[in-house]
Amino acid sequence: MLLEVIIHEVLILALIFIISWFFLTNRRYRYLYIIYKTLPRDLTALVRFGRLKYQLKTWVDSGMTIPKVFRTHVARHPNRVAFHFEDTYWTFQEIEDFSNRVANYFIKEGYQKGDSIALLLENRIEYVGIWLGLAKAGIITALVNTNLVSLPLLHCITVSHCKAAIYGSDYVDAIDGIRDKLQGMKLYEFITKDDVKAKDSDIDLKKELQNQPKSCPIERMDESNAKDKLIYIFTSGTTGMPKAAIIPHCRFMYGSLSLYCMSNLNDSDVFYNPLPLYHSAGGIVGVGQCFLFGLTVLIRRKFSASNFWKDCYKYKCTATNYIGETCRYILAAHNKDEPVPKHKVTKMVGNGLRAEIWEEFQRTFNVKQIFEFYGSTEGNANLINIDNTIGAVGFVPPLAPSSVYPVALIKCDDETKQPLRNKEGFCIRCGLGEPGLLVGKIDAKKSINQFAGYVDQKETNRKILQNVFSHGDSFFNTGDVLMKDELGYFYFVDRTGDTYRWKGENVSTTEVERVVSEIVGLKDCVAYGVEVPKHEGKAGMLAIVDADDKLDKEALVEQLKTHLPSYAIPLFLRITRSVPMTGTFKVKKNELRKEGFSEVTGDEVYFLDMKSGKYVPVAQICDKLREGTLKL
Structure with missing residues (x-):
């Protein structure tokens, strides 16, 4: 009996020793810490992500489309407010x-599916x-960006092979600027x-719609399924x-559902959507809460920090x-004494x-959760932060296999940002805390991992x-550099x-x-x-070679x-004799970015003064720019 007790205690001690040895060598004890810190978060995410995948699969397998899902909410509550806009509202019906x-x-006009x-x-x-x-x-x-004019506007209409264009009265001038290049396109x-009348050359759409039947074109609608192009x-x-x-x-x-499920919204929520409807944040995330989940959504003509x-x-x-x-604007518009x-x-x-x-924003306005x-818009490498971890844009459970959510960070060249590969020709995963390109595995069979691409x-x-x-x-290359802890x-x-x-807009330097x-x-x-202190994103800067001092800056503006x-007009202008080039005659943009607007030597730098509409020497307001006190 005593021998059995001794053997039992020895076995327990041996087991404790083995477990301790396993976790206390090679920093394995960190696994315990990681599990302790992440388990509640990961279990919450697992439940919400499972709900997301189930609902998405149900819709896709049953051939549902956005109009079909919307009609289920119309049938359920036709008189509920769908959208508020200024002093008006429209019900689901x-x-x-x-x-x-x-x-x-x-359909009567002769347009076909596709x-x-x-x-x-x-x-x-x-x-x-x-x-x-x-x-x-x-x-x-x-969905064309309403800020576009001239060549960029024409490009968007033509690259998407549009057979017609619908435009609001406020954009007559923009359309007139490219009308001769639209080659007889129906407008x-x-x-x-x-107090506005439609141009004689174009069709008054609002007037034409007044006499159309309200019956749903079921036969045409049933021709579409979840994998067809929507917008x-x-x-x-x-x-x-x-x-x-x-x-x-x-x-x-997926775009609407992921935010609905992961942020744990429900159909009793009222959703405020002050963002542009031509962007995915406003047009998918915002609008989708109404179309897919029956929420009431408030649309605003333009974002206003003071009215938020x-x-x-x-x-x-x-x-x-x-x-x-928008968060910075809201915070800046708030009087701390009020x-x-x-x-x-x-x-x-x-x-x-x-x-x-x-932290200041969340504390000041008493917002419980920031997601x-x-x-x-088009990518499959999407992440979300569900537990208010400051600065994080999302997470993937660190101990989960890569197949659970196949995104990765890969090493890239510091200058070109092109992926680096090992001797076998494969990309190299980044270590913890190491910046790298974010990529997402493409799987055409799974809606979450698809990449539909572009028209081109x-x-x-x-x-x-x-x-x-x-x-x-x-893998889809996001083109963005992230790091993971x-x-x-x-x-x-x-x-x-x-x-x-x-x-809030992406500007193409090209x-x-x-x-x-x-x-x-x-x-x-x-x-x-270039970076500007206390401002999100980067302000545009244009370096122009003007060796003969012939540049007319006012005409340029x-x-x-x-x-x-307006958002793409460079705020800074650099007049130079030459731009730095590599041995293969590529511009060293990284070098120019690092010099910014305040570390330039030998060249003249100007700032676009919004009041006068002229480029003025940056030296006049450089201190205000550095301090972040100048309104841009």
């Missing part, structure tokens, strides 16, 4: 009736009603002002001119979306919130990496390529350079983004205003 009129009219029509219209309820109606007819709507003007959203990506990203019904579902909380209080909003810039505005918002969903203001996410197949091919970790695999949290580091972000070269006639120019959207 009213959206259904309006979109049916749109569908019936364009045709595309451009939409250039301000934020308003009719905006979503128009593209929902076109979707019922199987027509793809190209529909949607009147948005009482095009334009993205600058990381290089070149804007690209028409293909958004199938299932992609729209007033709107939320007035309409009893409980959740809202944001981009990083009480916190009343509101019922407990959840904010968005991306780009700076870590430096995160910061990372994602691109060449642009699609440029975003796909082949043979990344094994022969035959394919041991708890699985991801942190955004920088964008690669010739694109920078300013005022687009700016093209306008300056082709329209202004200055061949030797380089556009890039006028041309830029005519041919570029």
